[in-house]
Amino acid sequence: MPAPWNDASRLMHIGIKGFELDHSEVPPANLVFLIDTSGSMDQSNKLPLLIRSFKLLLSALAPDDRVAIVTYAGSAGVVLEPTPVSERSKILDRLERLYAGGSTAGGDGIRLAYRLAEQHMVSDGINRVILATDGDFNVGITDVDELEEFISRKRSSGVFLSVLGFGMDNYNDDLMQHLAQNGNGNAAYIDSISEARKVFVEQVTSTLVPIAKDVKIQVEFNSSTVSEYRLIGYETRMLEREDFRNDKVDAGEVGAGHTVTAIYELTLANTDAGHIPPSRYQSTESELSSNFDDEFAFLKIRYKLPDAHSSTLVTQPVTVANYFDTVNTAPRDVRFATAVAAFGELLRGGRYTGDYGYKEVIALANDALGDDRFGYRREFIQLVRIAQTAEYLNDLLPE
CATH class of the missing domain: 2.60.40.1230 (Gamma-adaptin ear (GAE) domain)
Structure with missing residues (x-):
């Protein structure tokens, strides 16, 4: 278009x-939560939100699925051995006891988490370590290359890795993406209970079940x-x-x-509308x-x-x-995705977007809202409005 x-x-x-997948088709799960309990996690949008988020995940799991909890830094070690979800009160009790404190030099958390997952492997099931942190990836292997290599080796065992980010202070998005990719898993940033519900309830199969x-x-x-x-x-x-x-x-x-x-x-x-002029030696059409x-x-x-x-x-x-002759005739989801892409382009300086600004992004997204059952698209529009306001206030600052 x-x-x-x-x-x-x-x-x-x-x-x-x-x-x-229908709920009845979801394979059994063997999950190990590897949780950062360092002092930096002692904020309302970090460890408390993490605990609430994992409670939502428990509600989406089957009674026979198994969950273990390993922490690093602060309260370090195995907090919960692999336990069936049917023992919900026991799992909730261990989650509620977690506290944040201490440095991030938290022992051999990553190796311990993978060892638990491998010891309780579910044949033809979901075997996954879920690392939750605010960006301090000191999980027992401090060298980034060594950590990525360890996770890459472990994926061949059938244990995959998901990485969840909480809080804004020192969150390392690039490293999170690399670790998740090396672990044949996915990465998500959770900044609200609404986002946690999206990842762990509405999209739980896409988060946990690899196809x-x-x-x-x-x-x-x-x-x-x-x-x-x-x-x-x-x-x-x-x-x-x-x-x-x-x-x-x-x-x-x-x-x-x-x-x-x-x-x-x-x-x-x-x-002649391109950014790159034609080459003198460009071959003609064959x-x-x-x-x-x-x-x-x-x-x-x-x-x-x-x-x-x-x-x-x-x-x-x-x-x-x-091909669609006009933007308005393109499918609604395509138009909304285009609004998101345009927003990303503007945040990076708008090199290719010309005079197209936040106002136009909001109009395009509003026109493509559709059902928006969980309000995610309206939340995106609100983000664009915040960026628009920030740009306006920045323009008012003295040179």
Whole structure:
């Protein structure tokens, strides 16, 4: 569809979704909570919110699922041996006893958590360590490279890793993403009980139940119809081109019902609207490319089933039949995703968005609200308004 911030460019929206599971189809779970109890967690939006969040997760688990609790720093060690969720009062009691205090040099927490998970492995089930922290990743392995290597080795045992961030002070988002990716898991930032409900109740299967691993997306653009392209975001998840077919290269995990969205901005061929001038030595259209004049691109997706070692390839051409002449005629979810992408572009300086600002983002998002059952889209709009106000106040400051 046309890019709302540039009449001369187009947006290509790619969305994939893992299949949904009925509650009765969810496999049994063996979860180990690895909880940061250092002094920095002693704030209302950290350890207290973490405890409330894990209580929500307990409500979404089956009675036979098992939960263990390991802490590092402060109250360090095994707080709860693997315990069935049916013993809810015992689990809640251990959670309520957690306190924050002390430094972050908290013993060998990560190794202990994985050891518990491996000792109580559930065949054909969910085996996962859930690390919850405010960004102090001193979990017993202080060297970041060594920590990533340890987590990478452990994923081959069938134990995956999820990382949850709480609080704003020293939260290390980049490291969180790398650790989760190395552990064939996912990462989430939880700043409210509403966000906790989203992760642990509404999206619990996509958070905990992997249906595919090493999922890779690659797009080949048709030079006869597209002269330029750029991927919006995903800087921390980029792969080399040759890694796409290499099944030894790790990539992302997709859970049941999990959605992944990627947006490219394109400049069509045979126009002078691009950011890069034509090359003197650019090859002319080949006879082969003329056979695909109705295609913008060729989409390729590779994935492995959770227990597989080789990948499956899925392909799909992107043709003129997929094109929407105006933004307003595009699907509602695509329009809302575009508003989110535009907001991200503005927060990074608006290099490509021209005069398109927060006001236009709010209008686009409002128009694409839809049902918004849990209010997440309205919450996004409120974030944009906060950014708009902050920019206005900043403009009032003296030079």
